[in-house]
Structures are given as structure tokens and as C-alpha cells.
Amino acid sequence: MRSRRVQLLVALLLTALWAAGIYAAHANGHLRFLDRLEATLTDWRTQIRGVQHPPDLVTIVAIDDTVVKRGGSYPLPRADLARVVDTIVQFKPKVVAIDLLLVDRSAAIGDATLANTLATGPMVLAAAAIFPSASETVEPSSDGPLAALPQAERFLLPLPSFADHAEVGVVNVATGQSGSPLAVPMLFRTRDKVELSFPLRVAARALDQPLTVAPDHLMLGDRTVPTDRDFALPITYYGPRRTIRTVSAQSIFDGTLSRAAIEDRIVVIGAAVAGGGDFYPTPFDSLMPGVEVISTAITHLVAGDGILRDRRVRIADAFAAILLPMLLVGLLAWRRSALGIMAAAAVMIAWAGLNGFAFTHGVWLNAATTLAATVPPVAIFASAQLWAGGRRAQYLAAKSRSLARLQAPAVQEWLARDPHFLSKPVRQNAAVVFIDLSGFTALSERIDPDALQEILKAFHAQIDKTAVDCGGMITGFLGDGAMILFGLPRTMPDDAARALTCAIELHRGVERWIASLPPAIGDQLGFKIGAHCGEIVASRLGESHQHITATGDTVNVASRLMEVAARNDARLALSNTLLDAADFHGAPDGVLTGPLLTQVRGRSGVVTVWFWRDRDGPVQDHTKAEAVD
Structure with missing residues (x-):
């Protein structure tokens, strides 16, 4: 009995060390294959949760195939874009967010017309962060809460004639290993500059609240915006494309745009042109326009309905990754029989149910890391138990045969x-x-x-x-x-x-x-x-x-x-x-x-x-x- 207790303690210690090592390695940016697994599991959980009705705060004005066929070219000429913006401004939106990179000069008349139009209303323009490689670097000499931000080589900013009449936000999203955007970074930096993200600029302007950067979260006025590490905002999709209210920019040229779709709303102008390249795979749609991904992040920020994955959730992940395999190993050791297996299976099912329940109620608990920390030690211990059980069965069979020679x-x-x-x-x-x-x-x-x-x-x-x-x-x-x-x-x-x-x-x-x-x-x-x-x-x-x-x-x-x-x-x-x-x-x-x-x-x-x-x-x-x- 004492030997069995020692063996169990050793097994639990090794299980805890394995689980802690897996969690630490993944948290420090290693074991990237777990990100792909987590993305797949997140897609499943999102689909199980089903399509949700988003808060009706944002209208997407899509520059789609209909617009391109009318004008005959893409990108949209600056004069046509100015007409779109001017019409929207006349309907008095809260803010107009242009998810298009206005970094190159065009026809002088078109640029001037657009610049004048941008000065007529509350505007936010898109910029892009350019990173030196696929691996983002961090400034080692920095300190404070911004030290861990992804460091860009430079920013692609709108032309000064446009930027002078609008606020600017970085439009990059984090796609990870799966290609599906699971988070939108809220802050970006170069060696000497920090820029806000495009969704954060839009939300701050729409709410008309000051932004405060805390060590592990953001504040819009007196409202907390929980973020993941590196100040990234986790996003979860409401449904397939056009789940967020979407109108074609062609309705402006046709004179059919409804005032109710614009007035006192956040309006995001973006491309949805087939072959335009700004599309991402999501759980509900294999080709989601980037403008709707950005609009999802804006809705989360303004409505406060984003999925929670902050420092507290990561602490819960660490406990789950370490304690779950230890509990399962303990249950398998407690009963070397079908009862122990059934108890371990029940705990595993309960964990999966809790994880899914938390996700559908707005808390994103990691599943991939916990599985990687749990499955190998439990499988090894169960195999060892089966081997030991087989040896014990042979021993008992031998004793039974010996007893058979002595007893009826x-x-x-x-x-x-x-x-x-x-x-x-x-x-x-x-x-x-x-x-x-x-x-x-x-x-x-x-x-x-x-x-x-x-x-x-x-x-x-x-x-x-x-x-x-x-x-x-x-x-x-x-x-x-x-x-x-x-x-x-x-x-x-x-x-x-x-x-x-x-x-x-x-x-x-x-x-x-x-x-x-x-x-x-x-x-x-x-x-x-x-x-x-x-x-x-x-x-x-x-x-x-x-x-x-x-x-x-x-x-x-x-x-x-x-x-x-x-x-x-x-x-x-x-x-x-x-x-x-x-x-x-x-x-x-x-x-x-x-x-x-x-x-x-x-x-x-x-x-x-x-x-x-x-x-x-x-x-x-x-x-x-x-x-x-």
C-alpha cells in the first residue's frame, strides 16, 4: 500500500510538471501548433453557440461588385469616394470610419474634393502597420505597460491632406496560425511612436470618451475594456457576412440610401469586392470581408459584448491545465477498474461542458493548451495502469491456478x-x-x-x-x-x-x-x-x-x-x-x-x-x- 502511494505521488508530480511546462511554453510563444488547434476548437464552439443578433450600432457601407461594375474600376476614384462620404455626412452619423488605405496620391481634383469632404464631419481614417518579418519584435529597452506591444517597422499613414481633417487608427488584425482573425490589437508601436487601432479610435470617437491605458486593460471613460495580452481585443463573430447591417455604396449613387441606416450610427466604409483580397475565413463564412471583421471589433468596444479573455481568464487556464490532468490521474489511480475510467470520463465531459458553457456566455477559456497538458500524461498513466493490471491479472490467474490445485x-x-x-x-x-x-x-x-x-x-x-x-x-x-x-x-x-x-x-x-x-x-x-x-x-x-x-x-x-x-x-x-x-x-x-x-x-x-x-x-x-x- 505504501509503495502504491509513493508511485501515485510520483505520477502526480510528473503530471503537474508536464502540465506546467506545456502551459509556460505556450504562454511564451512556443508550441505554435496549439494556436491552430485552439482556432479550430474556437470555430466549433462558435458554431455550437450559433448565430447571434448584433447590437444595431454599426452600418457597413460596402464598396462591392455592384459599385465596381458601375464605375468600371477599383479602387474607387477619390471623387466617387468623396460623393459617398458627403452623402453619409448629410444624414448625420455619429462617426464615419473609412476602412480604406488613402496612402497614395490620385487625381488632384479628386484628392482635393475628398479632403474637403473629410472636413465636414467626424472622421476616422485607416492606417496600416508594416512589420519587419512574420515574427513581431519587441523593444527590449522599453518599460511600462506598453513594453510588450508588437513593434512595427513603420506605419502607412493617410496622405497629410486627408489626415489633417480626421483621426487615424491602425487597421491590422491578428490572424494567427489558422488565418482566421481571433483578435484585433488595440495598440501598435514603432521605436518612437504608439498608435491606436482603427476600431479603438472609432469607438472612442463614437462614445466621446477619453482613453486610458492601464497595465492589463483599457478604459474608455469610466468603462473597462478587458483585453488579452499585448492589449489585443478577442473577437467572436455574430454570424456570416452581412449579419452586421450592410448597405451597398451603389444605393448612394442611385439615391436610394435610407436615412435611418445612417443617422446617429457608426458608419464604416470598406471594400467587399470579390478578388479584392481583404477577406478572411471565419466560423460562419469562408470569405468574410475585412470591413465586417473590423466592424465586429467596433461593435464589441461600443456595446461591451466582446468575449472575455484577460489576465484572470489566463490564470483560470493555468489552473485548469495543471489541475485537470492531476485529477484524472488521481481518479484512474483511485479505482483501477471501470469505475475509475467512468469517473475520469465524467470529469473530462464536465470540463468540456464547462468550457463550452463559458464560451457561449462570453468567457473564452483555452481548450487546446489544457488538452495538450492533459491527454499525454493521462494516456501514459492509463497505459501503465493497463499494463500493471495485466500483470496483476496474470499474477492472480497464477494464484488462482495454484489455489485450484489445493481447493475445490x-x-x-x-x-x-x-x-x-x-x-x-x-x-x-x-x-x-x-x-x-x-x-x-x-x-x-x-x-x-x-x-x-x-x-x-x-x-x-x-x-x-x-x-x-x-x-x-x-x-x-x-x-x-x-x-x-x-x-x-x-x-x-x-x-x-x-x-x-x-x-x-x-x-x-x-x-x-x-x-x-x-x-x-x-x-x-x-x-x-x-x-x-x-x-x-x-x-x-x-x-x-x-x-x-x-x-x-x-x-x-x-x-x-x-x-x-x-x-x-x-x-x-x-x-x-x-x-x-x-x-x-x-x-x-x-x-x-x-x-x-x-x-x-x-x-x-x-x-x-x-x-x-x-x-x-x-x-x-x-x-x-x-x-x-
């Missing part, structure tokens, strides 16, 4: 059900059969020990087969003899009948066996059998090595009946008590002679004895009473 099958089954069987002596009725070889001691002095062992093994095998066939229990081999008990593990109505059958079958079987031996050996051997029934005391004797036995007058009489058989030139002596209990009235293939009234050694009183032989055996007269010693 019925007693084995009874001991398995009741390990305390006969731990206290029991007085009950039973039938007892004794058999013993004659001449074996003299024979052992003259033949090789190996040959003698083979003779004894064959004799024991004959006894064992007959006893098992008749349902008896061999309580022990006494050298060249044996004691067979009928009445354990419990008394049966036919105990005496089965004992009588066993005695007769032993007579016949051993007689045939002796006849099959070489004459030099067989002529030296004989046997004698005694059988009686009555009250016995059954018990288990011994301490570390116990055996079941029976004592009492009935056992003594059965043993002494072998002497009576030998004195009367017979091989099988049966007490009258046994015959009466077995309701025996003779058999067509055997001869019963007697009765003989005799006294047995070590007991006062007279016993009535009968002798049985095969019908073809020699005739003997045992009808006279034997002299009492």
Missing part, C-alpha cells in the same frame, strides 16, 4: 465471494472419504525417487479427478493418501450420496491404475478406503498460509475404517450411517457385504460397517461380528 472449484468461488469464510470454526454435517495406498512405504525403499514421484503424482491425479467430478473437496494429500470432504462450502442434501459415489469410483479407478503398473510395482501396492458421515468442525488453520480442514469424531471414524477394511481383507469400508444417509440399497454392478459390528481405534462404542467390491471381485464373508480389541 466451489470453495474457490465461495472464498472469492466471502474472504472470511471459515475464519471462525463452524460445526455442521458432512461426509468424509479417506484413501491410502498400502505397501507404498516398502516400495519407496527399493525404487528410484524419480520413479516414486511419478507413481505418487499419478495416484494423486486419480484422486483429484474423482473428487472434483463428484463435487468433493480435497482438504489435503497425506503423503500416499488423501482426505476428501463433502459438505463445504455449505451442506447439501446429497453430500452422503456423492461421498458414496466418490468412494466407489476411487475403488474402481485406483484398482485399474494399479493394474496398469508394471507387475514389479503393481504387485507391491494395494489400497484401502474408508467413508463415514456425521457432524464435523470445519475451520481454517494457519496464519500466513492457511488451509481448510475438518476435525471431530466423524473424521476419526472415517480414517479408522481404512484399518477395518485392511483387517477384513477388503478395500472399501462404508459406515452404516453413510449408507442410510445416502439412501443406498445396493447397485447392480457391485456387491455389498456385511454388516460387521466392530470397534475402531481411539473411540468407544461399536460401528456398523459394510464392505463394497465390484461384482467380478473375490467373494468374502464379513457377516460375523469382529472381536472387539
Whole structure:
């Protein structure tokens, strides 16, 4: 038991170290394959949650295929874009956000027209961060909450003629390993400058609240905006494209734009042109326009309905990644059976259910890291348990086979059900059969020990087969003899009948066996059998090595009946008590002679004895009473 506890403690310690290592490695930017797995699991959870109705705060004015067909070119000419913006401004939106990079000069008249239009209303223009490589770098000498921001090489900013009339925000999104945007960074930096993201600029302007950067979150006025590490805003999609209210910019050129779609709303102008390149795969749509991804982030910021994945959630992830595998290993060790497996499976299902429930209610608990921390140690421990269980099963099977050589099958089954069987002596009725070889001691002095062992093994095998066939229990081999008990593990109505059958079958079987031996050996051997029934005391004797036995007058009489058989030139002596209990009235293939009234050694009183032989055996007269010693 102590060894098993030590093994369990070692297993739990190794599991905890593995889980902590997996979590730390992933948190520090390693094990990137887990990001792809997490993205897949996030898509599944989003689909399970289903399509949601977004807060009706944002209208997307899409520069789509219809607009391009009308104008005949893409990007949209600056004069046409100015007309779109001017029409929208006339309907008095809260803010107009242009998700288009206005970084190159165009026709002078078009640029001037657009610049003048941008000055007529609250505007936010898009910029882009350019990173030196796919691996974002961090300024090592910086300190404070902005030290861990992704460092860009430079920003692509709108032309100064446009930027002078509007606020500017960086429009980049974080796609990760899966290509699906799971978060939008809120802050970007170069070596000497920090820029706000496009959605954050739009939300701050729409809410008309100042922005405060705290160590692990943002503040819009007095409202907290929880963010993930590096001030990234996790996003979860409401549904497929156009789930957020979307109108075509063509409605402006046609004069059909509804004022209700614009007035007092956040309006985001962006491209949705097939082949334009600004599309991303999402859980509900394989080609989601980038402008709708940005609009989703804006809606989260303004409505406060984004999914929560902040420092507190990451702490919960760390606890789950470490404690879940330890709990599962503990459950598998607690019960090395189907119960332990069922308990571990129930915990795993409960964790998956809790994770899914939290996601559908706005808390994004990591699933991939917890699975990576859990599955390998649990699988290894379960395999070790199965291997150890197999070894234990082999050990128990070997012990069972050993027990089978010493105990009757019925007693084995009874001991398995009741390990305390006969731990206290029991007085009950039973039938007892004794058999013993004659001449074996003299024979052992003259033949090789190996040959003698083979003779004894064959004799024991004959006894064992007959006893098992008749349902008896061999309580022990006494050298060249044996004691067979009928009445354990419990008394049966036919105990005496089965004992009588066993005695007769032993007579016949051993007689045939002796006849099959070489004459030099067989002529030296004989046997004698005694059988009686009555009250016995059954018990288990011994301490570390116990055996079941029976004592009492009935056992003594059965043993002494072998002497009576030998004195009367017979091989099988049966007490009258046994015959009466077995309701025996003779058999067509055997001869019963007697009765003989005799006294047995070590007991006062007279016993009535009968002798049985095969019908073809020699005739003997045992009808006279034997002299009492």
C-alpha cells in the first residue's frame, strides 16, 4: 500500500510538471501548433453557440461588385469616394470610419474634393502597420505597460491632406496560425511612436470618451475594456457576412440610401469586392470581408459584448491545465477498474461542458493548451495502469491456478465471494472419504525417487479427478493418501450420496491404475478406503498460509475404517450411517457385504460397517461380528 502511494505521488508530480511546462511554453510563444488547434476548437464552439443578433450600432457601407461594375474600376476614384462620404455626412452619423488605405496620391481634383469632404464631419481614417518579418519584435529597452506591444517597422499613414481633417487608427488584425482573425490589437508601436487601432479610435470617437491605458486593460471613460495580452481585443463573430447591417455604396449613387441606416450610427466604409483580397475565413463564412471583421471589433468596444479573455481568464487556464490532468490521474489511480475510467470520463465531459458553457456566455477559456497538458500524461498513466493490471491479472490467474490445485472449484468461488469464510470454526454435517495406498512405504525403499514421484503424482491425479467430478473437496494429500470432504462450502442434501459415489469410483479407478503398473510395482501396492458421515468442525488453520480442514469424531471414524477394511481383507469400508444417509440399497454392478459390528481405534462404542467390491471381485464373508480389541 505504501509503495502504491509513493508511485501515485510520483505520477502526480510528473503530471503537474508536464502540465506546467506545456502551459509556460505556450504562454511564451512556443508550441505554435496549439494556436491552430485552439482556432479550430474556437470555430466549433462558435458554431455550437450559433448565430447571434448584433447590437444595431454599426452600418457597413460596402464598396462591392455592384459599385465596381458601375464605375468600371477599383479602387474607387477619390471623387466617387468623396460623393459617398458627403452623402453619409448629410444624414448625420455619429462617426464615419473609412476602412480604406488613402496612402497614395490620385487625381488632384479628386484628392482635393475628398479632403474637403473629410472636413465636414467626424472622421476616422485607416492606417496600416508594416512589420519587419512574420515574427513581431519587441523593444527590449522599453518599460511600462506598453513594453510588450508588437513593434512595427513603420506605419502607412493617410496622405497629410486627408489626415489633417480626421483621426487615424491602425487597421491590422491578428490572424494567427489558422488565418482566421481571433483578435484585433488595440495598440501598435514603432521605436518612437504608439498608435491606436482603427476600431479603438472609432469607438472612442463614437462614445466621446477619453482613453486610458492601464497595465492589463483599457478604459474608455469610466468603462473597462478587458483585453488579452499585448492589449489585443478577442473577437467572436455574430454570424456570416452581412449579419452586421450592410448597405451597398451603389444605393448612394442611385439615391436610394435610407436615412435611418445612417443617422446617429457608426458608419464604416470598406471594400467587399470579390478578388479584392481583404477577406478572411471565419466560423460562419469562408470569405468574410475585412470591413465586417473590423466592424465586429467596433461593435464589441461600443456595446461591451466582446468575449472575455484577460489576465484572470489566463490564470483560470493555468489552473485548469495543471489541475485537470492531476485529477484524472488521481481518479484512474483511485479505482483501477471501470469505475475509475467512468469517473475520469465524467470529469473530462464536465470540463468540456464547462468550457463550452463559458464560451457561449462570453468567457473564452483555452481548450487546446489544457488538452495538450492533459491527454499525454493521462494516456501514459492509463497505459501503465493497463499494463500493471495485466500483470496483476496474470499474477492472480497464477494464484488462482495454484489455489485450484489445493481447493475445490466451489470453495474457490465461495472464498472469492466471502474472504472470511471459515475464519471462525463452524460445526455442521458432512461426509468424509479417506484413501491410502498400502505397501507404498516398502516400495519407496527399493525404487528410484524419480520413479516414486511419478507413481505418487499419478495416484494423486486419480484422486483429484474423482473428487472434483463428484463435487468433493480435497482438504489435503497425506503423503500416499488423501482426505476428501463433502459438505463445504455449505451442506447439501446429497453430500452422503456423492461421498458414496466418490468412494466407489476411487475403488474402481485406483484398482485399474494399479493394474496398469508394471507387475514389479503393481504387485507391491494395494489400497484401502474408508467413508463415514456425521457432524464435523470445519475451520481454517494457519496464519500466513492457511488451509481448510475438518476435525471431530466423524473424521476419526472415517480414517479408522481404512484399518477395518485392511483387517477384513477388503478395500472399501462404508459406515452404516453413510449408507442410510445416502439412501443406498445396493447397485447392480457391485456387491455389498456385511454388516460387521466392530470397534475402531481411539473411540468407544461399536460401528456398523459394510464392505463394497465390484461384482467380478473375490467373494468374502464379513457377516460375523469382529472381536472387539
